Amino acid sequence: MRIAVCPGSFDPATNGHIDIIERSALLFDRVIVAVSNNLSKQPMFSIEERMALLSKACEDIPNVEVDSFSGLLIDFAKQKKATAIIKGLRAVSDFEYELQMALMNRKLQPDIETVFMMTNSKYSYLSSSLVKEVARLGGCIKGLVPEPIEEEILKRLR
Amino acid sequence: MRIAVCPGSFDPATNGHIDIIERSALLFDRVIVAVSNNLSKQPMFSIEERMALLSKACEDIPNVEVDSFSGLLIDFAKQKKATAIIKGLRAVSDFEYELQMALMNRKLQPDIETVFMMTNSKYSYLSSSLVKEVARLGGCIKGLVPEPIEEEILKRLR
Amino acid sequence: MRIAVCPGSFDPATNGHIDIIERSALLFDRVIVAVSNNLSKQPMFSIEERMALLSKACEDIPNVEVDSFSGLLIDFAKQKKATAIIKGLRAVSDFEYELQMALMNRKLQPDIETVFMMTNSKYSYLSSSLVKEVARLGGCIKGLVPEPIEEEILKRLR
Amino acid sequence: MRIAVCPGSFDPATNGHIDIIERSALLFDRVIVAVSNNLSKQPMFSIEERMALLSKACEDIPNVEVDSFSGLLIDFAKQKKATAIIKGLRAVSDFEYELQMALMNRKLQPDIETVFMMTNSKYSYLSSSLVKEVARLGGCIKGLVPEPIEEEILKRLR
Amino acid sequence: MRIAVCPGSFDPATNGHIDIIERSALLFDRVIVAVSNNLSKQPMFSIEERMALLSKACEDIPNVEVDSFSGLLIDFAKQKKATAIIKGLRAVSDFEYELQMALMNRKLQPDIETVFMMTNSKYSYLSSSLVKEVARLGGCIKGLVPEPIEEEILKRLR
Amino acid sequence: MRIAVCPGSFDPATNGHIDIIERSALLFDRVIVAVSNNLSKQPMFSIEERMALLSKACEDIPNVEVDSFSGLLIDFAKQKKATAIIKGLRAVSDFEYELQMALMNRKLQPDIETVFMMTNSKYSYLSSSLVKEVARLGGCIKGLVPEPIEEEILKRLR
Numbered sequence: 001m002r003i004a005v006c007p008g009s010f011d012p013a014t015n016g017h018i019d020i021i022e023r024s025a026l027l028f029d030r031v032i033v034a035v036s037n038n039l040s041k042q043p044m045f046s047i048e049e050r051m052a053l054l055s056k057a058c059e060d061i062p063n064v065e066v067d068s069f070s071g072l073l074i075d076f077a078k079q080k081k082a083t084a085i086i087k088g089l090r091a092v093s094d095f096e097y098e099l100q101m102a103l104m105n106r107k108l109q110p111d112i113e114t115v116f117m118m119t120n121s122k123y124s125y126l127s128s129s130l131v132k133e134v135a136r137l138g139g140c141i142k143g144l145v146p147e148p149i150e151e152e153i154l155k156r157l158r
Numbered sequence: 159m160r161i162a163v164c165p166g167s168f169d170p171a172t173n174g175h176i177d178i179i180e181r182s183a184l185l186f187d188r189v190i191v192a193v194s195n196n197l198s199k200q201p202m203f204s205i206e207e208r209m210a211l212l213s214k215a216c217e218d219i220p221n222v223e224v225d226s227f228s229g230l231l232i233d234f235a236k237q238k239k240a241t242a243i244i245k246g247l248r249a250v251s252d253f254e255y256e257l258q259m260a261l262m263n264r265k266l267q268p269d270i271e272t273v274f275m276m277t278n279s280k281y282s283y284l285s286s287s288l289v290k291e292v293a294r295l296g297g298c299i300k301g302l303v304p305e306p307i308e309e310e311i312l313k314r315l316r
Numbered sequence: 317m318r319i320a321v322c323p324g325s326f327d328p329a330t331n332g333h334i335d336i337i338e339r340s341a342l343l344f345d346r347v348i349v350a351v352s353n354n355l356s357k358q359p360m361f362s363i364e365e366r367m368a369l370l371s372k373a374c375e376d377i378p379n380v381e382v383d384s385f386s387g388l389l390i391d392f393a394k395q396k397k398a399t400a401i402i403k404g405l406r407a408v409s410d411f412e413y414e415l416q417m418a419l420m421n422r423k424l425q426p427d428i429e430t431v432f433m434m435t436n437s438k439y440s441y442l443s444s445s446l447v448k449e450v451a452r453l454g455g456c457i458k459g460l461v462p463e464p465i466e467e468e469i470l471k472r473l474r
Numbered sequence: 475m476r477i478a479v480c481p482g483s484f485d486p487a488t489n490g491h492i493d494i495i496e497r498s499a500l501l502f503d504r505v506i507v508a509v510s511n512n513l514s515k516q517p518m519f520s521i522e523e524r525m526a527l528l529s530k531a532c533e534d535i536p537n538v539e540v541d542s543f544s545g546l547l548i549d550f551a552k553q554k555k556a557t558a559i560i561k562g563l564r565a566v567s568d569f570e571y572e573l574q575m576a577l578m579n580r581k582l583q584p585d586i587e588t589v590f591m592m593t594n595s596k597y598s599y600l601s602s603s604l605v606k607e608v609a610r611l612g613g614c615i616k617g618l619v620p621e622p623i624e625e626e627i628l629k630r631l632r
Numbered sequence: 633m634r635i636a637v638c639p640g641s642f643d644p645a646t647n648g649h650i651d652i653i654e655r656s657a658l659l660f661d662r663v664i665v666a667v668s669n670n671l672s673k674q675p676m677f678s679i680e681e682r683m684a685l686l687s688k689a690c691e692d693i694p695n696v697e698v699d700s701f702s703g704l705l706i707d708f709a710k711q712k713k714a715t716a717i718i719k720g721l722r723a724v725s726d727f728e729y730e731l732q733m734a735l736m737n738r739k740l741q742p743d744i745e746t747v748f749m750m751t752n753s754k755y756s757y758l759s760s761s762l763v764k765e766v767a768r769l770g771g772c773i774k775g776l777v778p779e780p781i782e783e784e785i786l787k788r789l790r
Numbered sequence: 791m792r793i794a795v796c797p798g799s800f801d802p803a804t805n806g807h808i809d810i811i812e813r814s815a816l817l818f819d820r821v822i823v824a825v826s827n828n829l830s831k832q833p834m835f836s837i838e839e840r841m842a843l844l845s846k847a848c849e850d851i852p853n854v855e856v857d858s859f860s861g862l863l864i865d866f867a868k869q870k871k872a873t874a875i876i877k878g879l880r881a882v883s884d885f886e887y888e889l890q891m892a893l894m895n896r897k898l899q900p901d902i903e904t905v906f907m908m909t910n911s912k913y914s915y916l917s918s919s920l921v922k923e924v925a926r927l928g929g930c931i932k933g934l935v936p937e938p939i940e941e942e943i944l945k946r947l948r
Contacts, residue, residue, distance in 0.1 A: 002501065023587055026557065026585075026587065027476065027557060027558055027587060027589065071769045071770055072766065072769040072770060072771045074771070075769075075770070075771070083500065083501060084501060089569075089573075089590070091254045091257075091258070092250070092254060092408050092566050092569065092570070092724070093251060093254055093725060095563075095566065095569050096566070096723045096724060096725055099563075099592060099723075099757070100723070100756075100757045100759075100762070101757075102592050103592065103595055103756065103757035104757050104762060104766065106592075107757070107775075107776075108766070108771050108772065111500075113497055113500065113501060113591065114591075114592060115501065115589045115590065115591055116563070116589065116590035116591070116592075117587065117588075117589055117590070118573060118576050118577065118580075118588060118590075121437045121438060121440050121441070121577055122437060122438065124258075124261065124437050124440070125257070125258045125259075125261035125262050125265070125437070127258075130258070130262060134230065134262065134266070137229045137230040137233075138229055138230060138233070139230045139232070139233070139266050140266065143265075144265075160343065181429055184399065184429065185318065185399060185400060185429060185431065241342065241343060242343060247411075247415075247432070249728045249731075249732070250408050250411065250412070250724070250728060250882050251725060251728055253405075253408065253411050254408070257405075257434060260434050261434065261437055264434075271339055271342065271343060271433065272433075272434060273343065273431045273432065273433055274405070274431065274432035274433070274434075275429065275430075275431055275432070276415060276418050276419065276422075276430060276432075279419055279911045279912060279914050279915070280911060280912065282732075282735065282911050282914070283731070283732045283733075283735035283736050283739070283911070285732075288732070288736060292704065292736065292740070295703045295704040295707075296703055296704060296707070297704045297706070297707070297740050298740065301739075302739075387927045387928055388924065388927040388928060388929045390929070391927075391928070391929070407570045407573075407574070408566070408570060408882070409567060409570055409883060412881045412882060412883055415881075415915070416881070416914075416915045416917075416920070417915075419914065419915035420915050420920060420924065423915070423933075423934075424924070424929050424930065440574075440577065441573070441574045441575075441577035441578050441581070443574075446574070446578060450546065450578065450582070453545045453546040453549075454545055454546060454549070455546045455548070455549070455582050456582065459581075460581075565886045565889075565890070566724050566882070566886060567883060567886055595753045595754060595756050595757070596753060596754065598753055598756070598890075598893065599753070599889070599890045599891075599893035599894050599897075600894075601890075604890070604894060608862065608894065608898070611861045611862040611865075612861055612862060612865070613862045613864070613865070613898050614898065617897075618897075634817065655903055658873065658901075658903065659792065659873060659874060659903060659905065715816065715817060716817060721885075721889075721906070724882050724885065724886070727879075727882065727885050728882070731879075731908060734908050735908065735911055738908075743816075745813055745816065745817060745907065746907075746908060747817065747905045747906065747907055748879070748905065748906035748907070748908075749903065749904075749905055749906070750889060750892050750893065750896075750904060750906075753893055
C-alpha cells in the first residue's frame with residue numbers, strides 16, 4: 001500500500017487545495033492531508049477547525065483522511081510510513097520554494113519522495129491568504145473555496 | 159472617455175512610479191492615481207501626505223488626478239467607471255504577483271482589464287522601501303524620487 | 317483617436333490571440349492586428365492566408381483591422397500613427413523576451429509604448445506551434461483555435 | 475495496478491534520467507520508459523539503440539520496461555492504461571515548458587495526471603545535449619551517464 | 633591589492649556561506665566577511681557571536697577576516713577600499729533580489745563592482761533560517777553548518 | 791597574477807560586452823577575451839574579423855587581450871592558467887543557462903571559478919542577434935555597438 005502525505009496550512013482550504021487532494025487520491029492508495037500546526041502565523045481558523053473543514057470538503061473521497069502535525073513534516077511522513085509528499089504547484093516562485101523544501105526533506109529522509117502536481121489553471125491565482133483578503137475587503141469569494149468554508153469565512157468576518 | 163486607475167502604496171512615490179503615471183497619461187483620457195489605504199503596513203507618510211506629494215509630482219500632467227481607496231481595488235475601479243487598471247512591471251517576481259492579482263481582479267470584475275507597462279530600465283531597481291532604507295542609512299537618494307519627496311524623506315529622518 | 321498595433325506571426329491565430337485582440341479593442345479606438353512576414357520560419361499558412369483567417373475570426377469586432385508588415389515592427393507602428401504596441405503575456409519566459417523587445421522598441425522609438433495584457437488563464441498553455449504539433453500527431457484541437465482555422469489546419473494535414 | 479509513463483528523447487539517457495526512473499519505480503507498480511521518436515532532431519543514437527541502452531541501464535529495476543512512441547504522448551499513455559506521466563524537473567525554464575505540456579495533455583486527456591519529480595541536485599546541470607557537446611569537444615563525461623552509454627558515445631565520436 | 637567584501641546576516645553561517653567565502657579567497661587578495669547589524673530581524677546569535685563563529689569557521693583561510701557594519705554596505709565597502717562586493721547565488725529569486733541591490737549599490741558607488749558566485753549545488757537548498765527551523769523542530773542539521781555552529785545552535789535550543 | 795577568461799561568440803561585440811570587459815579589467819590582473827569558434831551557427835563575421843573588431847574596441851584597456859578557442863572553454867581557461875571565467879548576466883533565463891554551464895565547468899575543472907557580473911541596466915536588452923536583426927530590418931543601431939562595429943555591420947548589409 002502506497003501512502004502519500006499532502007501538507008499545508010489550509011487556513012482555510014481553497015478549491016485549489018481540494019483539486020490537488022482529489023488528483024492525489026487517484027495516484028496513491030491512501031492520502032493523508034496534513035494540517036501544519038505552524039504557530040508563527042496568526043491563523044483565521046484553529047487547527048481543529050481547519051481539520052474539520054477539510055474533512056467535510058473531502059468526505060466523498062474514500063481514501064483521503066485528515067490529520068495534523070507540529071514537528072518536521074518529514075518526521076510526520078516517516079511515522080505515517082508515507083512513500084511520498086505531494087505538493088501542488090502554481091507559479092515559478094512556488095516551484096523554487098518547494099524545490100528548496102523538497103531538497104532539504106530529501107537530505108533529512110532520502111527514501112521519501114516529493115512529487116509535484118499542477119494546480120488546475122482556473123485556480124492558478126488562488127491562495128488562502130488572497131481569499132481571506134478579498135473576503136475582508138467585501139469581495140465575493142464564491143467559487144474560490146468549498147461552500148461550507150465560504151460560509152465560515154463570512155461568519156468570522158461579520 | 160477611457161479612464162484608467164493606477165494603484166499603489168506610494169509610500170512615497172518614486173521616479174519609477176512617476177514614469178509609469180506619465181506614460182499612462184498618454185494612453186488614457188483620464189488617469190486616477192489611487193493611493194491604497196493599507197493598514198497592515200506602518201507607513202512613513204500618512205495617506206493625506208502621500209496624496210499631497212503625488213499631486214505635486216503630477217501637477218503638470220493635465221489628465222492625472224490623485225485619489226485614495228480602502229476597500230478592494232476592483233470596487234474602487236468600478237465606482238470610478240475605469241476601463242483599466244495599470245501596473246508597472248520591473249522584474250519576474252513582480253510579474254508573478256501582479257499576474258495573480260490581475261487574475262483575481264478579472265474573476266471579481268471581468269470587464270475591467272489590467273494592463274502592464276514596463277518601468278524605464280534606469281529605474282528597474284527602485285522601490286519605495288529600498289529608497290527609504292537607503293535614506294535611513296545615510297545614502298544619497300537624489301534622482302530616485304521627485305525633489306520635493308526627497309526633501310520630505312530627509313526631514314522625517316532628521 | 318488612439319491606435320494600437322497587435323503584432324504576431326499568427327501561424328495560425330489561436331483562441332489565446334483572439335482573446336487578446338478582443339480585450340485590446342475595448343482599450344483603444346482602433347486595433348491593427350499586424351501579421352509579421354518573418355521569412356526565417358517555414359510557415360504552415362502564407363501571409364495572405366493568415367490575414368484572411370484572422371479577418372474572419374475578428375469580423376465581429378468593429379474597430380479591429382488586419383494588416384501585415386515586413387520590416388521593423390516599430391517602423392510599421394509609427395507609420396500607422398500607433399500610440400501603443402499590445403502583447404499578450406502567458407509565462408515568465410514570455411515576459412522576459414517581450415521585455416527585451418519592448419526595451420529595444422523604446423530605444424528605437426521612445427514615443428510608442430508597449431503594453432502587456434494577460435492571456436486568459438484557460439489559454440495559458442496555448443501557442444501556434446503547440447497547436448500545429450498536436451494536430452500533426454492526430455490530437456483534437458477543438459477549442460484551441462477558432463473553428464474555421466481548425467478546419468483549415470486539418471485540411472492542410474490531410 | 476498503477477502504471478506510469480516516463481517519456482523523453484533519451485539521446486542518450488543521462489544519470490539524471492536514470493535517477494528519475496529509479497525514483498518513479500518506487501512510486502508506481504509499473505514504469506514504462508517511453509522513447510520519443512521525434513524525427514525533427516538529428517539524433518546521435520537510433521531509437522532502437524536508445525531503447526537498448528536504456529534497457530541495459532534499467533535492467534536491475536524489476537518494474538521498469540522500455541518502449542517507444544511516435545504519435546502524441548498522451549495517446550501512448552492512454553493505450554498503455556497509464557495513470558500518470560512522470561517528468562523530472564531541473565530548472566525554472568524546464569518547469570514552464572513542462573507546465574505548458576502538462577496543461578495541454580490535461581486538456582487532451584483529463585484523466586491522466588502529470589507528476590513532477592526533482593532531479594537529484596548533483597545532476598541539476600545535466601542534459602543529453604550538454605553531455606554530447608562536452609564529449610564532442612574532448613571533455614570527460616565519466617559520472618554523467620551510465621558507463622555503457624559513456625563507452626557508446628566515445629565510440630561514435632572516434 | 634584587491635579587497636572584496638562578502639556581506640550577510642550569517643545568523644548563523646551555513647556551509648553554503650563558508651563555501652562562497654573559501655572560493656572568494658582564491659579570487660581576491662583579501663576578503664572581509666561583513667556581518668550585517670540589521671536590527672529589524674530578531675537574531676538567534678548576537679553580532680559578536682556571529683563574528684566569533686565565522687572567525688572560527690574561517691580560521692584556516694589566511695586572507696579572510698571578519699568584520700561588521702551597521703550603515704550602508706556600500707559605505708562600509710568604500711571605507712575598506714574594497715574593489716568588489718561578493719554575493720553567492722542559489723536560485724532565481726535570489727538573483728533578482730541581488731540584482732536589485734547590486735544596481736542600487738552601483739548607483740550609490742559606481743566604482744565598486746558586485747560579483748556573483750554560484751553556491752555549490754549540494755548546498756543549493758540551504759539558508760540560515762531553514763537550518764534554524766529544522767533544528768527547532770528536532771531535525772538533524774549535521775553537514776549543513778560547520779560543526780562548532782551546529783553545537784551552538786543545539787545549545788541555544790535546549 | 792590572477793587571469794580571467796571572458797568568453798563569448800561576439801558576432802559582433804555589443805556595448806554590453808564591452809561594458810563587462812571593462813569592469814572585468816578592474817578586478818583581474820589580466821583579462822583574456824575568448825572568441826568561441828562555434829561552427830554550428832552561421833556567423834556574420836569570421837572569427838578573425840570578430841577578434842579584430844574586439845581588439846580595436848578594447849585597445850585602450852591595457853590588461854585586456856583577445857584570443858579564440860575551439861574546444862572546451864574550460865580547457866582553454868586551464869591552458870591559459872586562468873583563475874576565473876567571467877560571464878555577464880542580463881535576465882533570468884541568462885542566469886539559468888549560465889548556471890548550468892558553470893556547474894558543468896566546475897565538474898570538469900573544480901579549481902576554475904565562474905564569476906558573474908551584471909550588465910549595465912541601460913544595455914539589459916542588448917544581444918548580438920537582436921542588434922543584427924534590427925540592422926537587417928533598417929533600424930538604427932547607433933549606441934548599441936562600438937562605432938567601428940556599427941560601420942562594419944552596415945557595410946555587410948549593403
